[in-house]
Amino acid sequence: MLVKVALPLILAFIMFSLGLGLRGSDFTRVVKFPKAFGTGLFNQLILLPIIAFAIVMAFEISGELAVSVMILSFCPGGVTSNVLTRLANGNTPLSISLTAVTSLLSIVTVPLLVALSVKHFMGVEGPQVNVTALGIKMFLLTAVPVGLGMLLTAKAPGVVEKISKTISRIALVLFVLIIIAALAANRAVFFSNLPLLGPALILLNLVMLGLGLGSSKLLKLDTKDATTISLESGVQNGTLGIAVGAMIAASASESLPPTTIASAVYGITMYFVSLPFVFRRKNAGS
Numbered sequence: 001m002l003v004k005v006a007l008p009l010i011l012a013f014i015m016f017s018l019g020l021g022l023r024g025s026d027f028t029r030v031v032k033f034p035k036a037f038g039t040g041l042f043n044q045l046i047l048l049p050i051i052a053f054a055i056v057m058a059f060e061i062s063g064e065l066a067v068s069v070m071i072l073s074f075c076p077g078g079v080t081s082n083v084l085t086r087l088a089n090g091n092t093p094l095s096i097s098l099t100a101v102t103s104l105l106s107i108v109t110v111p112l113l114v115a116l117s118v119k120h121f122m123g124v125e126g127p128q129v130n131v132t133a134l135g136i137k138m139f140l141l142t143a144v145p146v147g148l149g150m151l152l153t154a155k156a157p158g159v160v161e162k163i164s165k166t167i168s169r170i171a172l173v174l175f176v177l178i179i180i181a182a183l184a185a186n187r188a189v190f191f192s193n194l195p196l197l198g199p200a201l202i203l204l205n206l207v208m209l210g211l212g213l214g215s216s217k218l219l220k221l222d223t224k225d226a227t228t229i230s231l232e233s234g235v236q237n238g239t240l241g242i243a244v245g246a247m248i249a250a251s252a253s254e255s256l257p258p259t260t261i262a263s264a265v266y267g268i269t270m271y272f273v274s275l276p277f278v279f280r281r282k283n284a285g286s
Contacts, residue, residue, distance in 0.1 A: 040229045087278050245262075
C-alpha cells in the first residue's frame with residue numbers, strides 16, 4: 001500500500017503544489033538571469049553528482065546505500081528550495097525558474113544516471129533499470145501533476161490564490177509523513193547506517209551550499225542571486241529521491257527498500273544545515 005499507492009500519490013500531490021506556483025513565464029524568464037541560471041543549472045546537473053560520488057567514495061559507502069546517495073543527488077530541489085529561498089530573501093523568481101527547468105530535465109537525466117549508478121555500485125547483483133519505463137513513470141508523477149497545477153493557475157487564478165497556501169501546507173505534512181514512513185519501514189537499516197550516512201549527507205549539503213556561494217562570487221553575482229544559487233545547489237527533493245529509490249527496487253515488497261534510505265535521512269538532516277544558512281543569509285540580502 002505504501003510503495004504502490006501512497007508514495008506515488010504523495011509525490012504527485014507535492015508536484016501539483018509546485019505547479020500551482022508556476023507560470024509559462026517561469027520557463028522563459030531564464031533569459032533575464034542568464035549567468036545566474038547557467039550557474040545554478042551547472043551546479044545542480046553536473047557539480048552535485050560529482051561531489052556526491054566523491055563523498056560516497058571517501059566514506060566508502062557501497063551497494064544499495066551508495067545508489068541511494070546518488071539518487072538523491074540527481075533530484076532537483078522542488079518546492080522546498082523555493083520556500084527556503086523566499087525565507088532567505090533570495091531571488092525567488094530565479095529559484096522558481098531553476099526548479100521548473102531542472103524538474104523537467106530530471107525526467108531524462110534521472111533515469112539515465114540512476115541506471116549508471118546501479119551498474120557501477122551494484123554490478124550484476126543490482127536490479128535491471130529500464131530507463132524508458134522509469135522516465136515514463138517520472139513523467140506521469142512529476143510533469144503531469146506540475147502541468148495540471150499550471151493549468152489550474154492559468155484558468156482559475158482566483159481559486160488558486162485561495163487554496164495555494166493550504167495545498168502547500170498539506171504537501172509539507174505529506175512530505176514529513178513519507179519521511180517518517182520510509183525511516184520506520186527501514187529502522188534497522190536506518191539506525192545501523194546513520195553514523196555513516198548522517199555525516200556524509202550533512203557534508204554533501206554543506207559542500208554544495210558553499211560551492212553555490214563560491215561559484216556565485218567567482219562570477220560576481222549579486223547577494224540575492226548568490227543565496228538562490230546556493231540553495232538550489234544544496235537542497236534536494238527527498239520525496240522524489242524516495243520515490244525513485246522505490247521504483248528501481250528489485251523486490252516487490254510493500255516496505256521501502258534501502259535505495260530510499262539516503263533520501264529519507266536527508267529529509268531530516270537537510271533542515272539542520274539549511275535553516276541556519278537561511279537565517280544567516282536573510283539579512284545579507286536585505
